[in-house]
Structure formats: structure tokens, C-alpha cells
Amino acid sequence: MLSLRQFQQFLAVAETMSFRRAAEHLNMAQPPLTATIRQMEAELGVRLFERTNRINSLTAAGEVLREEAQRTIDQAERAVALTRRAGTGEIGSLRIGFVASAVRQLLPTLIAEFRESQPGVVLELEEAPSARQIAALLEDRMDLGIVALPLPSGAEPRILTQTIVRSRLVAAIPARHPLANALHTPLTLAALADEGWVLFPAAEGPGLHSTILRACAQAGFTPRIVQRAVQMETIVGLVAAGLGVALVPSLFAETGREGVVFRDLVGHGSPIAYEVALTRRKGNNLPALEAFIQTVLRVLSLR
Known part of the structure; x- marks a missing residue:
């Protein structure tokens, strides 16, 4: 040779x-x-x-x-x-998962900023619930997950997290519901005890699902779930149709939705924290991944 x-x-x-x-x-x-x-x-x-x-x-x-x-x-x-x-992270590919409700407004800016600074890196984006992202990270089918905390039980030892958003959940109520119009009266979680609830399946976000159930228990009730849906857009759409109430991230609520009123919660069980984190498998130190994380932090610092 x-x-x-x-x-x-x-x-x-x-x-x-x-x-x-x-x-x-x-x-x-x-x-x-x-x-x-x-x-x-x-x-x-x-x-x-x-x-x-x-x-x-x-x-x-x-x-x-x-x-x-x-x-x-x-x-x-x-x-x-x-x-x-x-x-040096100038070229390559990155497989990134995200929860749309968490980065609905932020994602377009992140992509634009990163592509401008790292044009040689191809981004492979996948919208997926938090639990699916964590599973994909652990199986090396994804490089970075943008998930809602807390992590599923047992994932912590193998996953690195970096919290990027600290917010809260708010109530989503059909616009014609009496509670939607009683804006002069503070809304408690207990006031939703007799309502039908629209909630995502526990398997899709076990950490956040447990957080919601604990908050309801602190307010003295167990939510009566009448519909389940995975995507936040679908959940809010079902609320707009009058099928029930839901809890959604305040970040999602900021954009508004016809037929739905979003209200803050007070009293027992509230506020309900909603945190978003960058997650990756321990040992994954791809330069392009580090560059993307720095882009996220830079964009957030300017907001």
C-alpha cells in the first residue's frame, strides 16, 4: 500500500x-x-x-x-x-429535542443565532415530551434535550442539567366559564376541584405530572381527568372547546389563545413552579453541543 x-x-x-x-x-x-x-x-x-x-x-x-x-x-x-x-464545533450535526411549550417563543431566535455563528453545523430538531427526550439522551439518539423539570426518577445520575427558565404554571379556563370572567376574585387551585381536567399522560412527563398532582393534593382534591393529550397546543385547544380546565406554562400563555383565559393561581398548592432545563448525557462533550449551549445562554442573557 x-x-x-x-x-x-x-x-x-x-x-x-x-x-x-x-x-x-x-x-x-x-x-x-x-x-x-x-x-x-x-x-x-x-x-x-x-x-x-x-x-x-x-x-x-x-x-x-x-x-x-x-x-x-x-x-x-x-x-x-x-x-x-x-x-472546534464549526461543523457536524446536533440532534436536539425540545418541549414546544417551553421554548415556543425562544426557539426561532436560538436557531437563527446558532446558524449565524456555526453555519457548518446541521441541526436535527425533534419536538418530544420530556420523558421521551431523556430516554433518547440515555440511548445516544439525541445530543441535547430542552425539557421540563423535574427529571424522571432514576435519570439524574446519568444526565447533566442546566436550568435556563424558572417560571410557573397558570390555569387555562374556557372563555365562557364563570371563573374566566371573575377577574376581581383571586383564583385558587381549590376552585378548580369540581372541574373536569385536561392533562398530559404521566408517562410523557412523570416529574411535572407528579408536581401537579401534589399541588392539587395540597389544595385538598384529586383532579378529575376527563381528557388526556400530549401536546400543549392540543391541551389548550380542548380547553377552548369547553372540555375542561388545564394548567399550562406561563411562557405558553403569554402568546394567548382565542377561547381561553389564562389566570394566575393563589392559595394552597400554588404557585406551581415550572422550570426548563438543558439536558445531556454525561460524557457527551461534543464541541458543537458546547457551542449551542453557549448560544442559548447568550440569547437568554439578552432577554
């Missing part, structure tokens, strides 16, 4: 048509260079140069080798350059 060094020496001779000038260009003695060309010819079983007392021209085989050797050298140099860029 010919080496890159042999290719480089052969190309120098092919370019100068002189062992002496090629040796000077390569900063080496002429005899080892001549020996290299003879060794290549012996290994390939062909003559590479037409020569008498000096080199006259490349043979047909030599012409083919010059073209392929140059292509190989160029590819090797490209591989080195790309590897170095990947090592």
Missing part, C-alpha cells in the same frame, strides 16, 4: 521532471527520493517515468497515478481540515 508521503514525493518529481529539483523542493537528499520512486514502480509493477540519463516524461501509468495521487492528497488535506473544524 502506497503512503501519502510516497504520493507527495512522486508528485514533486512529476511536477519538476527532475530528481534533483524535486529533492530540493522536498528538502531531502536525492538518493532516498530516487529509491522511493523505484520502490513504487516495483510495488506497482509498472514504470512511472520514461527516462534515459534523465527523466523525459510520465508514462501512461504515471499520468494516471499523478491524477489519482493528487486527488488523494487533496482529500487527505480536506479530511484534516474538516476534522479540525469538527473539533
Whole structure:
């Protein structure tokens, strides 16, 4: 198998048509260079140069080798350059999961900022509930998760978290419901005890699901769940249709929704914390991942 060094020496001779000038260009003695060309010819079983007392021209085989050797050298140099860029996070790909309700307004800015600073990195985005993201992180099917805390039980030892948003849950109430219009009266969690609830399945976000049930227990009741839905848009849509009430992140509520009134909660069981975190598997130190995290922190610092 010919080496890159042999290719480089052969190309120098092919370019100068002189062992002496090629040796000077390569900063080496002429005899080892001549020996290299003879060794290549012996290994390939062909003559590479037409020569008498000096080199006259490349043979047909030599012409083919010059073209392929140059292509190989160029590819090797490209591989080195790309590897170095990947090592600094300039190129590569990132698999990122997110909970839409958590970063509904933030995500477009994050993507735009990151693509401007790291145009060589391809982002593979997937909207998914927190529990699915954690499972994907642990199975190395995802590099970064943007999830709602707390993490599922048992995941903490293997996952690194960095909280980026600290907020609260608010009540989503059908616009025609009496509680939606009693704005002069503070709304307690206990006031929702007799209502039907729209809630996400526990398996999709066990940590937050447990937080909500604990808050309701502190307010003296267990919510009567009449509908389940995974996506926050669907949950709020069901509330707008009058099927029940729900608790949603205040970040989500800021954008508003026709047919729904969002109200803060007071009293026992409230406020109910809603925290969003960047999560990744321990040991995943991809430079591109670090660059994305820094972009998130920079964007948040400007808000």
C-alpha cells in the first residue's frame, strides 16, 4: 500500500521532471527520493517515468497515478481540515429535542443565532415530551434535550442539567366559564376541584405530572381527568372547546389563545413552579453541543 508521503514525493518529481529539483523542493537528499520512486514502480509493477540519463516524461501509468495521487492528497488535506473544524464545533450535526411549550417563543431566535455563528453545523430538531427526550439522551439518539423539570426518577445520575427558565404554571379556563370572567376574585387551585381536567399522560412527563398532582393534593382534591393529550397546543385547544380546565406554562400563555383565559393561581398548592432545563448525557462533550449551549445562554442573557 502506497503512503501519502510516497504520493507527495512522486508528485514533486512529476511536477519538476527532475530528481534533483524535486529533492530540493522536498528538502531531502536525492538518493532516498530516487529509491522511493523505484520502490513504487516495483510495488506497482509498472514504470512511472520514461527516462534515459534523465527523466523525459510520465508514462501512461504515471499520468494516471499523478491524477489519482493528487486527488488523494487533496482529500487527505480536506479530511484534516474538516476534522479540525469538527473539533472546534464549526461543523457536524446536533440532534436536539425540545418541549414546544417551553421554548415556543425562544426557539426561532436560538436557531437563527446558532446558524449565524456555526453555519457548518446541521441541526436535527425533534419536538418530544420530556420523558421521551431523556430516554433518547440515555440511548445516544439525541445530543441535547430542552425539557421540563423535574427529571424522571432514576435519570439524574446519568444526565447533566442546566436550568435556563424558572417560571410557573397558570390555569387555562374556557372563555365562557364563570371563573374566566371573575377577574376581581383571586383564583385558587381549590376552585378548580369540581372541574373536569385536561392533562398530559404521566408517562410523557412523570416529574411535572407528579408536581401537579401534589399541588392539587395540597389544595385538598384529586383532579378529575376527563381528557388526556400530549401536546400543549392540543391541551389548550380542548380547553377552548369547553372540555375542561388545564394548567399550562406561563411562557405558553403569554402568546394567548382565542377561547381561553389564562389566570394566575393563589392559595394552597400554588404557585406551581415550572422550570426548563438543558439536558445531556454525561460524557457527551461534543464541541458543537458546547457551542449551542453557549448560544442559548447568550440569547437568554439578552432577554
